[in-house]
Amino acid sequence: MDLPEKARVVIIGGGVVGCSVAYHLTKLGWTDVVLLERKQLTSGTTWHAAGLIAQLRATANMTKLAKYSQELYGDLEAETGVATGFKRCGSITVALTEARREEIYRQAAMARAFGVEVEEISPAEVKAKYEHLNVDDVVAGVYLPLDGQGDPANIAQALAKGARQRGGIVKERVKATGVSREGRRITGVDWEAADGSSGHIACEHVVNCGGMWGREVGKMLGTNVPLQACEHFYIVTEAIQGLTQLPVLRVPDECAYYKEDAGKMLLGAFEPVAKPWGPIPQDFEFDQLPEDFDHFEPILEAAVERMPMLAEAGIHTFFNGPESFTPDDAYHLGQCPEMDNVWVAAGFNSVGIQSAGGAGSALASWMDTSEKPFDLGDVDISRMQPFQGNKHYLMARSVETLGLLYADHYPYRQKATARGVRRTPFHGQLLQHGAVMGELAGWERANWFAKDGQDPAYEYSWDRQNFFDNVRDEHMAVRENVGMYDMSSFGKLRVEGPDACAFLNYVAGGQYDVPAGKIVYTQFLNDRGGIEADVTVTRLSETAYLVVTPAATRLQDQAWLQRHVGDHRVVITDVTAGEGVLAVMGPKARDLLQKVSPADFSNEVNPFGTAQEIEIGMGLARVHRVTYVGELGWEVYVSSDMAGHVFEVLHEAGQDMGLKLCGMHMMDTCRIEKGFRHFGHDITCEDHVLEAGLGFAVKTDKPDFIGRDAVLRKKEAGLDARLVQFRLTDPEPLLYHNEPIVRDGEIVGYLSSGAYGHALGGAIGMGYVPCKGQSAADVLGSSYEIDVAGTRVAAEASLKPMYDPRSERVKV
Template sequence: MPDLPTQACVVIIGGGVIGCSVAYHLAKLGWTDIVLLERKRLTSGTTWHAAGLIAQLRATANMTRLAKYSQELYGDLETETGVATGFKRVGSITVALTDERREELHRSAAMARAFGVEIEEIDPAEIKARYEHLNIDGVTGGVYLPRDGQGDPANIALALAKGARQRGALIKERVKATGVARDGRRITGVDWASEDGCHGHIASDHVVNCAGMWGREVGRMLNTNVPLQACEHFYIVSEPIEGLTQMPVLRVPDECAYYKEDAGKIMLGAFEPVSKPWGPIPEDFEFDQLPEDFDHFEPILEQAVTRMPMLAEAGIHTFFNGPESFTPDDAYHLGQCPEMDNVWVAAGFNSIGIQSAGGAGMALAQWMQDGAKPFDLGDVDICRMQPFQGNKTYLFDRSAETLGLLYADHFPYRQKATARGVRRSPFHAHLAERGAVFGELAGWERANWFARDGQDAAYRYSWKRQNFFDNVAEEVAAIRTGVGMYDMSSFGKLRVEGPDAEIFLNRVCGAQVAVPVGRIVYTQFLNDRGGIEADVTVTRLAETAFLVVTPGATRLADETWLRRHLSDERVIITDMTPAEGVLAVMGPRARDVMQAVSPNDFGNSSNPFGTAQEIELGMGLARVHRVSYVGELGWEVYVSADMAAHAFETLWQAGQDHGLRLCGMHMMDCARIEKGFRHFGHDITCEDHVLEAGLGFAVKSEKPNFIGRDAVLRKRDEGLTARMLQFHLKDPEPLLYHNEPILRDGEIVGYLSSGAYGHHLGGAIGLGYVPCAGESATEVLASRYEIDVAGVRVPAEASLKPLYDPKSERVRA
């Protein structure tokens, strides 16, 4: 019978590299009574057959930070535990076969420098010099990262497991978690059964789902949603090749292939464009592989033998097909599950589990220790997943695409092609009839731009000006000079009501929400460090009822934040998002349109900026909020779903007399960045202090006892260490997206948190933080600024005030 305790501080389910890393890092923080349960043997799921590629550079600064941590950890583990991890820095080369891919790599190289990652752009001749076996026909360029590496996946996991055991963690193999006991929003314990027929129960304060490709089912057992799907992943290993010495890891994403030298052999792996979802997983799965499918792999191999001629001479020693888990957006799942208060997850690593495991385990352990994220983890926070995304049909369809997207061109604005149309606003059909080109966010189909008559209503992706560039310019012009209308139904709408609603929201929000009925308050949810957990508006609908409007992607996270901060207040929180459609009518002529459809008064005396009112609209009813995310006079029109179609038709018909133009989300992003409005998740996150973000005006520190108040007062006393600036490129040609390095007087000091084209201002606009400890605003602005765009330094105008309408006179007109 397994020697298992009846009580533990934490039970970790799953003994792959991720579960072992979480156990190791919790133990390193001093946690005791750690129990890890593995259904079969450690590493027997996905870890044992992983390729073991360990890269540093990821898509964001914090994901790069975690990958770099993993490398440093693996280099030290052998000394600590005596288990050889096989980690060695062999470097990596990624090559481009098109001009578009070369620009992507050059942009990633600029980003790497901003993130502190050593990287070098290299031409085809330099690639050949570093990788002599490569056929460079068609190669347009590449990048070299000297500190990238490779390792032995199973031994890395076993080293982490040994390190955890050395610090007191209990790791049990051949013991399966079979069920749980639950009390409200907490799991109180885990049932287990061993292969020899024994069973028992462990009462536990925390449970961590590290079950890998079983993560969805274990999540369901824990009353949580963990959307992931196992897919077949193929690679071959050659026979030994005479004279083959250690080579850098090589990636040829345009041919969906990667190459790794190992012990005189070459491994060729693939991320094919249309992958093969797999399942259900057999109960006895352990160190297993899936049936060969040479026909599926053959197109990759045909290109590979041309690209790497020595493969044509070498025989195939191993043809391997093993399952790995993929998520709907190719980002792994980490953090505290929104449905439960003591259930955590680290799963769904999309073929980068080895390079991610060290950092992910460290970040999750610190999060569990502190009860707060150690830094911004929004890219991977499980709260980003919507409830419907756990649907099996959805996951099967989406995962056929996501595996291949790892090596597809990562074009800006690229949309997923699979598993679309799940969530549609009440205006979807009306917009589609009028040329809308839809993108997807959190499952919502959103009109991103509108095609002209005769224009192909589809994206044509590029790193240069895309086919919708001029369309968006015209939409921005309509908003700036006339009137435009766009659909905001996907934004989250949380009704907070009850006798203590005002008290509760005043504790959670930085601003003062004790306002008259009909007032709209712009505010943030702050954490104890003064960082921004949510960026919202709060509208007082009645004495005991408020509407909190959130970004569409963070509705669940924001609702979860509210629920977790309820104490004994008499408050009910209800998600109203699907109940109301929202149309934004914006621009200098917006008042003309509104007065044409309603007898209500939209003048400044009765409906000033920052107020809401109930109105008649056509033959129906609506509520209008006079706010703006595009920096213009306008109203957001909230209408119940049953009257939404009528509202659209009424506004559209009346708008024809005033030049009303339909607009999309790309327009909104371009207009908001001209006005310097922050974008949550990019410009403002949980680690960005509200004062350094330039949002001190939205915090009322004279108000007592709100979350983050002490941190705000402390920062005001100590002074700012960074300021958010707005940048306008002086050359109108280059485009900005995000993560481009900011250079101050010739030195990299940061990177853009967001970027878009300012069609009205006539050039690309970016926002980003610049260090400023001990400096005045005048001193910060006195410097010379440039933005690195794919290796080219472009002079930029910097400003602390919005470059468009700095006094906000237009929204108050």
Template sequence: MVDLPQKARVVIIGGGVVGCSVAYHLTKLGWRDVVLLERKQLTSGTTWHAAGLIAQLRATANMTKLAKYSQELYGNLEEETGVATGFKRVGSITVALTEERREEIYRQAAMARAFGVDVEEISAAEVQAKYPHLNIEGVKGAVYLDKDGQGDPANIALALAKGARQSGAVIKERVKVSGVARSGQRITGVDWQAEDGGAGHIEAEMVVNCAGMWGHEVGRMLGTNVPLQACEHFYIVSEPIEGLSQLPVLRVPDECAYYKEDAGKMMLGAFEPTSKPWGMQGIPEDFEFDQLPEDFDHFEPILEWAVNRMPMLGEAGIHTFFNGPESFTPDDAYHLGRCPEMENVWVAAGFNSVGIQSAGGAGMALAQWMEDGAKPFDLGDVDIARMQPFQGNKRYLVERSTETLGLLYADHYPYRQKATARGVRRSPFHVQLLEQGAVMGEAAGWERANWFAEPGQEREYDYSWGRQNWFDNAAVEHAAIRGGVGMYDMSSFGKLRVEGPEAEGFLNHVCGADMSVPVGKIVYTQFLNDRGGIEADVTATRLSETAYLVVTPAATRLADETWLRRHLGGRMVVITDVTAGEGVLAVMGPRAREVMQAVSPDDFSNAGHPFGHARQVEIGMGLARAHRVSYVGELGWEIYVSADMCGHVFETLMEAGAAHDLTLCGMHVMDSCRIEKGFRHFGHDITCEDHVLEAGLGFAVSKTKPDFIGRAAVERKRDEGLRHRMVQFRLSDPEPMLYHNEPILRDGQIVGYLSSGNYGHHLGGAIGLGYVPCEGESAAEVLASSYEIDVAGTRVMAEASLKPMYDPSSERMRG
């Protein structure tokens, strides 16, 4: 019979490589009451059939940090545990067959250097020298990473499990978690059932969902939302090929293929553009080391390309045709962290075919997060709190997953929009905006007007790394906001009503700014952590003596609400998500006042409605709340309208605006205007690991409030001085485009990378923001250097400024 403890500090559900990594890293931190339960056998879900590719470079600096950590860990595990991991640094090559892909991989190479990863751009001839079996026809360029590797997925997991056991973890196979006990927002324990008939209950302080493709189902059992869907994943292994020796891993994303030499055979794997979801009716109870039925017709087009690209495959014969399931998430990023719905439920699941290369770092980061109660660094890319509640919808997951597998090898163009599972969340102005030519994008499920097409223009994106087909449209919209008046829909932004007799004291505890303000005052503020890092970037409007409206970015609404709830501490405060209750139109530009006065009898003068204040106004025959605030750096108002009156208010503004050349604008232009003004973007320019003073936001933090989260860290930084400064850059050449992650060179040396980028139509060039090290330096010394930005391997001179290059004194939006 199975012998299990009756109590544990943590129960980990799932014994794939990720669950084993979490157990390993928790025990390394000294945790002893660690129990891992696996329903069948370790690795028997998806780990056992993974390809075992272990790359260093990911899309962001911290994801790259985690991938590099995984590599180093796997290299040392064998010595520690005696279990052979098969880890070898064989290098990797990614080839481009189009000019657009070449630009992408060269931008990735530049980014790699900024992240401290060794990378080399190589020619087609150099590719063939490293990969003599390859047909290099059509190869436009390639990148080579010499420290990338490959390993044995199952043995990596078993080595992590052995390491965890050596440090005291209890790992039991053939034991299924069959239910949970719950008290409020906490799981108090798990029920288990063993294959041999045994059963029991373990009291648990914490539970971690590492259930892989069962993660969605296990998440629901634990009272949490873990959106993921299993998809079929195909690869073939050739018969032995005489003379085949060790080769780098090869990726040919334009042909949806990767290649790996293994024991004298060649493996070919595929990430086809339209994938096949699996397990929609549930995963069979007896699933263990299982394969799915072959579907040669589905795989055949990729095989045909591969035989042309690697002719020896056509001669060798197929030894194995494998089809096995792997789990994919709605945005191709895995799920990590504490689940918003529960206080003690954590997750590490949904690894989108990069589980082996991610597991070491993900386990380390999650273990540290669990130990400290705070993220060790910015994990916003993968934080489970980014997922919206509706994304757990099964039909949504099936539709989206047909696309996400293929997106791994698709062109990762800037502004690329998901094509599937669209139209779920719509603002009250959705239909009217479409009638006016809106081209929609998606954020957190919201359909948002990103730009407006001219009559007769195709209403769709034509993606590229240069000026896309909407560039001139955006220039027109930008000019309207800067020189006339523009209007855009902000309804998707999160709206949290915080009210109760202790609302003021509560927000003074959570926010850096002073919230003891008169009714109607709008406060720009941040939620800080104990390190002075930025957990949220919001405005809070005092609606009454006992109520505030906190406005957050659409993508972080749930995370920000969760942060507030977890810091309530028993105060008499109620937090309500009212996002869907009001539509919001921003009327911005030098002529905004004229438009507002044309639709309302209220006073919109500086005296009647000063900057930073909100009040109720009449618009047409309806009512609205006008907030005088701006994210684009111009005179303007954000108009909050109850959903029932949105249609009327939109029509009223459009009719009156015609006499003032009112132009409808999209989200792309809001972003290009804000970057000209040097306004920060949460998730890019400011994160939980960026100190509020180094971000240049000290003006938004109270110097007189006696206590708030992060106050001590702010005071320390004020005493010690800054180690980094946020700098704004403008390229001297007006042609290149900036997006983010481009390396910053100071006097010829890489010192950082851009946290965000866009085109400054008014300033006449691409604009970027990024942090520059400055320890012991004055502002003048920082600016005295020469700066360049590396754009796809080409260094471009850049002007640097610590003040906003557009309207540094903010006279325009206060005028």
């Protein structure tokens, strides 16, 4: 087998995604690129994919990647001479319920904000575009004229040919069997070929594009890639006389999609209860799984009603093939947190063809520059927690994830399967008091509290959900009296060593040469001034700090710190599970704490932004005087062994004060009123810290830290955008995120986050507004509306927090 002994990168896996990564790396000038495919290109999942190519995804950046894919496939045939079968036939999604109409209309509004051509169409217009469809119970439709379909295998072959044309090596029937490694780096890949030859390729990078084998390839590379193969069904009819090209059709309320293909109809399903599959046979190649017509029959019965011509058409093919699914229905992309030169692009949840072009382009750019080309938080592999690679967990969760692709995507919808893995020390006590749990990064977190006699469960809707009044009461308790909520799930990273102060001063924007007990709110910046993390840093001693991160980004933030240690003498340890944290917030927070502790909570002893060790009840704790809800308050850190006791002490002492237990939804509604940024929504790696309004947290008088030059350049050049807070003047509509921002009649952006402001009396949103060459007065001098599912609603705009703009309440 003619393979080099050395390469810049080895890509493992020759499906459409691996071929895309090879294509885009060679396009960037990487010539020593080697792709190894264990069998033949496309022989795992790609060959039997349905080939639907849609532009609109759940977020702006995922839409950007999907749009790039369809543009690439449109040009690929001319470049490589390989016919891709790509055609822009358009797509239609229909709603059979009012809830689904709200969803697809919100998606259509979002599409316009993302620059995707889209139109809402009536049932009659659906019928005109799709004459074979029964539209008797269709209530609405959305049409995207530039969506399309293609031949998945040929798209992959075209990408592989494009890579070869630029010097890349694509080898079939060569299996990666092992690796050599030094510390956090892979130094080479062992291979064996079908002809019996074997060898080793020294390399600088490895990319896991293993598809449904991605989890096992990940283990070989020392990384965690949680995904599970599931059975995916479709049928293809016999040829139907007179059938011509039609738009791709999705009927999510019936779990079905339709595609005309060479005069035949393809009907596929994302059934509500999926069938996990495995283990995968070693010799799997272009294989099908056993038919299960009973499982597919309910979908087919509904489809015959929806498209009566199917009743007359014979079934030519009943197909069942495996596809890989991740725990949250978002694919895995990026630099693996456990290693410094291992990358992944896998687990595409049945959207691999429409995602592969953009994903390959984004990953290649990231590898080439060592920086994400834009925010990829939705799919960044570092969002996955170590436990999520557990096989039993993956099997349980994947029963649900395939069906969620076409389920109603209600706001706040929680996963129902594979729950209860991570519990805070207060979990049982919170349940006793009516907590309704949500899940984030595996953590069970109290999202809201049911009242006596109320079913402690979500009832989903696009309107005010059944917890709306509960959250309002919790919100107002924190605003007017005192509330307590569990923050134990937030990440806690201990940074310790003789160089801890110097290290943090290099890796983050704040000033950490502060007295022990001082808390610094700060960001980790990249070289462009974008925000990689939003954290608080508490100095515990001369050599030790505690970095508190959002629960979902703890691993990502730890990896960022680890990768920048260099020669600094520090140790970074995840201590999240070691302490429970109760936030005591509200105007009466000081009164409650003084009832249970002899410590002094006055401004003189414990001013805002400081921590102190205290006695509490019969135990010990540490209190941090900070807030994410915009009120006087403390976060009480207590070792896990004493956590139950401290909860009892605080809860009992609060009974005659009206203490209210609160959940995460309250935290979100309060923080958005106060204009506090939500990492991953309002602030990401592509949002400049100055444009996010967080310049106060960056100390440019320090001599050297990551992002310093970018901050100084932006100060000199001026802002291109500003993060603005909005309040709808009509108190009825609700905001979630991604709703278009309309400035003086023109769409200029979209909301990065949204929630209801119970104290401000209306829905609140935050989003970036372009302002190049404009003053703050210019920005605020415009008239604003927010597009809510196609209806424009007037909004007030502010650059300062609408609630307590001078932060007087937190410092009393």
